[in-house]
Amino acid sequence: MMPLPQFTTLGSGPTVLMLHGIGGGHLAFAPQVETLAQAGYRAVAWDMPGYGRSAPIEPYTFKALAQSCIDLIDALRCESVVLLGHSMGGMVAQEVIARRPDKVKKLILCGTSAAFGKRTDGRSAEAWAQQFIGQRTAPLDAGKTMADMAATLVPQMVGPGALPEGARLAEHCMAGVPAATYRRALECLVTFDRQAALADIRVPTLLLGGEFDRVAAPAVMKQMAAAIPRARYAELAGIGHLMNLEAPDAFDALLLAFLREPAPKPLPDTH
Secondary structure, eight states, rough: OOOOOOOOEEEEEEEEEEEOOOOOOOOHHHHHHHHHHHHEEEEEEETTTTTTTTOOOOOOHHHHHHHHEEEEEEEHSSEEEEEEEEEEEHHHHHHHHOOOOGGGEEEEESSOBSSSSOOSSSOHHHHHHHHHHHHHHHHHHHTHHHHHHHHHHHHSSOOOOOHHHHHHHHHHHHHHHHHHHHHHHHHHHTOOOOOOGGGGGGEEEEEETTTSSSOOOOHHHHHHHHHSEEEEEEEEEEEOOOOHHHHHHHHHHHHHHHHHHOOOOOOOOOO
């Protein structure tokens, strides 16, 4: 049994489990934890393995990250959760629902995609993945710290309408990510491909995009929403990749409206 990942929790009621991105940590959902707890939910935000106080795992794969998340759901003693994933956390969420659909009753995917950078220009995906990892780790190889990286990357990721405090919190989160974990997470990230599993997602699903997101473009998220039977897409104007911190009030309003919708009748089983 792997050690359970660490998490923060607030409130009581139906459980909403939040999975952060590659530059995040449990603090990346601080505004949502407060909002959800006040609205009558049990808000849980994990530190992905290797982040915060969570022990690293080997191998660092989506299969292992999903198993870690499933173990946490079991430890929270709830039959199923509402699963919210941002960016790489949205990929972990897709992996969890592909493996254990019984554990998830609603799904929220923010600034994420169903596969990492699949090339359509004939270049090998492998070469492109290695180039991407190389670009992202070059500053670390040159002696820069994660705090240096955060100061460069976060301003590039946010939209013109971003709340300055939100961007500062995002920088704080990324500065605290261990460089070794960041490297392992990048290597894991480029392996992701769950495009074929989208049609099998049977639960109500909300996809949230940022108008200025250059990491997970709105067009990509709209395509994903079209491929999931019960999905809809909503977009935050003026906002970039870190939407839940850039525009917490608008984000939380969309989230709560979705959570409060009554559960629809089950889809007829196609299998």
